[in-house]
Amino acid sequence: MKGGSNLEKVLEGGYFAVTAEVGPPKGTSTSVIQKKGDLLKSYCDAMNVTDNQTAIVRMSSLSGCVILKEMGIDPVMQMVVRDRNRIAIQSDILGAVALGIRNILCLSGDHHKFGNHPTAKCVYDIDSIQFVQALKTMRDEKKFLCGEDISGEVPLFIGAVENPFADPFEYRVTRLAKKVRAGADFIQTQAVYDVNKFARWMEMLRDQGLDKQVHILAGVIPIKSVGMARYMRDNVSGVSVPNEIVTRLEDAKNVREEGVKITLEIIEQLKEIDGIHGIHIMAVAWEDIVPNIVERASLLPRPIL
Amino acid sequence: MIVGKQKPFEEIWDMIKNFKKVLVFGCNTCVAICHAGGGKEAEILASMLRIKASQEGLEMEIKQAAIERHCEPEFFEPVMDDVRTSDVVLSLACGVGVNFLSERIGSIPVYPGINTEFYGAVPKAGIFTELCAGCGNCILHVTGGICPIARCAKSLMNGPCGGTNNGKCEISQDVDCAWYLILERMKKLGTLEKLSEIKPPRDWSTGMYGGPRRIVLEHIADSEAQAEKKDS
């Protein structure tokens, strides 16, 4: 075991993993996180806590993870390189490990231009691939980026993200290979709506044998409304929402139910793709739908390891 | 001006040694003033590369050229034949020049022969100092004409920090504390009271932190486009 987390055990045990996302509050309340934790606890193997997602200030990911950890939930600490230099990153990692966090998801982070502090200075001292590599070195060689020794063990299950739908499509596999080479143990992808394109990406990935080296968890975002579908199609860069999905929602009597159906169909197709080891459900502001989806997708009960 | 410094010779050699036809291409504006990449430096570097090539037993054709500016299109015409027949262009212009030229001739590699360092002045011949950070939001009128963004190691807006040591910065005895200089200057200007105000967090988006910048002067850009239309 590299980190010894529940997520790692599930994936290494060959189970189809389910992870969910928990956004911390724009405030100091622990109960927001506890409620989401309680709601999702029996329906997933680990929960990602986002790190100032879309550059909007929220409670720190580390605190959110500790709150979940205390509830017996396996947290995945998301960490972006937008707001921290290599000193702060390594320091926060040591702190997270000390507090029992074992899964780290390394991201670049959305540019703060779209957040609620657009005049801030961004950091981007190291990039997400260098971040993954740094964590691997910290864990396997017990060394900091500068080469100095770390005292104590650094058990980590290292995650990274990839967007198979961003341009240029051909380069996306090369970039994933770089992340795997840097040390990623698992990958959570951007939300999949265009399953055919995603399957093509997976095929390219299998051609390089990457599916044998890393656990791929396909991202899923249930769509709640027609407006959300249109917004994601038109305004979220790197997400490709096929028009037929938007049309289906427009024509539906019960939009939410149609959204869930679409999500379930996508999950069914994803399960069939060779090399997919799980799904990551990002039900932004619609967390209470996750139990419904997981149950109807026949992903229950979650393994207890 | 933009201050640059020639890269170590070995680094340059490693970049170009596998090419047959090399053009060492100088720029006679900023980087000529700092003796890093003007026509004269291009000639010297080309000679050194020729000597090196002969020592290594490599048959290379190393030419040199220089133009007035690498950041505007009209200056390139006289040398474009030499540029297009090269296998590699070793540009001694600043990073702007390297970007701009490689955009023009996509199929030939353009490599940087200098490191572009900063916006600076020449207080004495052979000495170059960084004075401006190009942050897009100048505040020199409230800091006595001394820029804390470029010249304070922490870019503080309400300095000096506790690391000031006899007017020097904590990072080095060779670096002046910008805020010490600002205080002294404001004393002389009789505007010291301005410094008692708390300066709020800065808008960094006007600088590089807001993404790559672009300025469009419509009264000029438009008329040029119209002139082009007329010509065609």
Added chain:
Amino acid sequence: MYAAKRVTYAKKLLSTVGIDPARLEMYNLSAAMGPKWAEICTEFTERIRKLGPSPIWLAICRQSGMKRSEE
């Protein structure tokens, strides 16, 4: 002195490309110092002779020799 500094710099450049900087020297002389001039010339010629053929010249010979054998 400016010229002296430039010569020191040129010596550095030469050693970078594998040429012994001893092959370049600057002497301060006035037009009236004929005998000293002659002495320096002899001395410098002797130094260069001891250093042997210029590596640049050798390299060129090697190259043209190679060419000839190829032909």
